[in-house]
Amino acid sequence: MSIWLATMAFAMVLLVGLAVDLGGQVHAQQRARALAAEAARTGGQQLDAAAAVRGDAVRADTLQAGRAASTYLTAAGVHGTVTVTGGTLVTVDVTDTYRTTFLGVIGITTLPVTGHGTARLTRSVGGLEQ
16 A cells, blocks of 8 residues: 555656646746747847938848847847848747756756747838838
């Protein structure tokens, strides 16, 4: 009876730990997605001012957009890549890890987390995209 009880107790702790740590990973995944989206928005706000003021085009200053998004990620404490395509699309991919609370008992100390976000610059006149 005591071996069975010990086995069941270990199994229950493992199941609770799995629920807690997988829930934590989902929360960390949501955070990574949010950070990627916010970093992309931050990069998208770095406009090529000369072209925007003249009314020629709405496009990001590629260098400044990449720097701003990377700075945002660094301040948030995550690693990621920033890509600016055509001056109108800022893409951010975030990679991070979730440190487990209970699964370390069976040797799983971290779980991978990724996030993806994009920001597309557009010009609208009278509510219609130009």
